[in-house]
Amino acid sequence: MADKRKFYIDGAWVDPAAARDLEVIDPTTEEPVAVISLGGQADTDRAVAAAKAAFPAWSQTPPADRLALAERILAVYRRRNDDIAAAMTAEMGAPTDMSREDQAGSGSFHIEAFIDAFRDFQFIRPLGDHAPTSMVAWEPIGVVGLITPWNWPMNQVTLKVIPAILAGNTVVLKPSEIAPLSSMVFAEVLDEAGVPAGVFNLVNGDGAGVGTQLSTHPDVDMISFTGSTRAGIAITKAAADTVKKVALELGGKGANLVFADADPKAVVRGARHVFYNSGQSCNAPTRMLVERPVYEQAIETARRVAEDTAVGSAHEPGRHIGPVVSRQQWDKIQGLIQTGIDEGARLVAGGPGLPEGVNRGYFVRPTVFADVTNDMTIARQEIFGPVLAIMPFDTEEEALRIANDTIYGLTNYVQTQDGPRRSRLARQLRSGMVEMNGVSRGRGSAFGGVKASGRAREGGVWGLEEFMDSKQISGWDTSAS
Numbered sequence: 001m002a003d004k005r006k007f008y009i010d011g012a013w014v015d016p017a018a019a020r021d022l023e024v025i026d027p028t029t030e031e032p033v034a035v036i037s038l039g040g041q042a043d044t045d046r047a048v049a050a051a052k053a054a055f056p057a058w059s060q061t062p063p064a065d066r067l068a069l070a071e072r073i074l075a076v077y078r079r080r081n082d083d084i085a086a087a088m089t090a091e092m093g094a095p096t097d098m099s100r101e102d103q104a105g106s107g108s109f110h111i112e113a114f115i116d117a118f119r120d121f122q123f124i125r126p127l128g129d130h131a132p133t134s135m136v137a138w139e140p141i142g143v144v145g146l147i148t149p150w151n152w153p154m155n156q157v158t159l160k161v162i163p164a165i166l167a168g169n170t171v172v173l174k175p176s177e178i179a180p181l182s183s184m185v186f187a188e189v190l191d192e193a194g195v196p197a198g199v200f201n202l203v204n205g206d207g208a209g210v211g212t213q214l215s216t217h218p219d220v221d222m223i224s225f226t227g228s229t230r231a232g233i234a235i236t237k238a239a240a241d242t243v244k245k246v247a248l249e250l251g252g253k254g255a256n257l258v259f260a261d262a263d264p265k266a267v268v269r270g271a272r273h274v275f276y277n278s279g280q281s282c283n284a285p286t287r288m289l290v291e292r293p294v295y296e297q298a299i300e301t302a303r304r305v306a307e308d309t310a311v312g313s314a315h316e317p318g319r320h321i322g323p324v325v326s327r328q329q330w331d332k333i334q335g336l337i338q339t340g341i342d343e344g345a346r347l348v349a350g351g352p353g354l355p356e357g358v359n360r361g362y363f364v365r366p367t368v369f370a371d372v373t374n375d376m377t378i379a380r381q382e383i384f385g386p387v388l389a390i391m392p393f394d395t396e397e398e399a400l401r402i403a404n405d406t407i408y409g410l411t412n413y414v415q416t417q418d419g420p421r422r423s424r425l426a427r428q429l430r431s432g433m434v435e436m437n438g439v440s441r442g443r444g445s446a447f448g449g450v451k452a453s454g455r456a457r458e459g460g461v462w463g464l465e466e467f468m469d470s471k472q473i474s475g476w477d478t479s480a481s
Helices: 041-059 063-079 081-092 096-119 153-166 181-193 207-216 229-242 266-279 292-308 327-342 396-404 419-428 460-465
Strands: 007-009 012-014 021-026 031-037 124-126 135-140 143-147 170-174 200-202 222-226 245-249 255-258 287-291 346-349 367-370 387-393 411-415 433-436 468-473
Touching (some): 041 200, 041 207, 063 096, 063 181, 081 181, 096 153, 143 153, 153 181, 153 222, 170 207, 181 200, 207 229, 222 229, 255 266, 266 387, 266 411, 287 396, 292 346, 419 433, 460 468
Parallel strands (some): 143 170, 170 200, 255 287, 255 411, 287 387
Antiparallel strands (some): 007 012, 346 367
């Protein structure tokens, strides 16, 4: 890997203008694994200037050439998959098997899906038969600032960088300063694939520094951010004075509606989803709403899943979960678990403290609460740890009311064999995504939410259009099309 204190700007690894170093901590060992430099205003300005200078030529590059570049990126990424995975294991604690197959694997999945979507993308489309000389043109926005999180590094980096550059934009990426190493390997991938100088740039930094600098920069035309709702609000305010486009993919507090006729694996599936990635997924179904006739049975099943979920070193193979990303995150989760106890929820499994036999690392016990009410803190706040809150309901209407009673609206889940009920709930649940009976979103679907979960759409055709402006053209020469 390139020197971790360098930035990738204008097609080269360069020294920062003013070094301010930060240790990257391995959450399994609590030991530093790298030292990076955090950028300052001069570094941000240099990266933005490189992107701005590269934009005119890149935006006019034929789509076929941009597509060929994405195909080269995919080939190099696949070859470097294990290097990217190793970086994520060290920086954010994803166990080796999960990191290689799911964390790094999500990147190649998204690159391939964008290639497929882009291949048939129409940049100029007729408005309709009623207006034969009216066209809609989709054009790149300009210089795009990309701010990505630590919980799914390559998932989010590829969901932003690939469609942005395919659309003809030039970009400046600021990965999370907690987990920057995989993004530096990704920069090497793009460099080897032959991305033109200035089209992709990487500057490490924190939110208060480089994040704010990108959000307020007059030469940045768009910010795409994934992270907490609190930070998304701050970015929106910071970007307002320059009237740039802001796309936000934020937190979630998904409800999982389990009816009495749900399939036998529904509760197991839901609990495992909550504990997956050590609970650090914005679309985790952390509120399990269970119809009362099967409520106690579901609690017992969830307890068994929690107790059967192994917790161990991220550097070991296996299907266990690893640590959470940082001491700060561990402390937050511990505080919320204790709050759940103090507010009267029934602790069924797990609880505060380190798992048995563990004396270092940011490990959290898979935790299940029952008899939760929707006004409790653990039902309102996004915990971002392996903590499941279970609550009963008696009617479909009550379940719907509880599910929608949240500031968030990312993903909701429904478990029932009643087809008409599924269809009703799918339309009435206020969220950007609804998954039912364990069926995942189809290839090419967009990922995104509503309300405080943000309203970005990432993936597929919608993910390409997110990084474009539409232009309405009247009087088009139809003989030339």
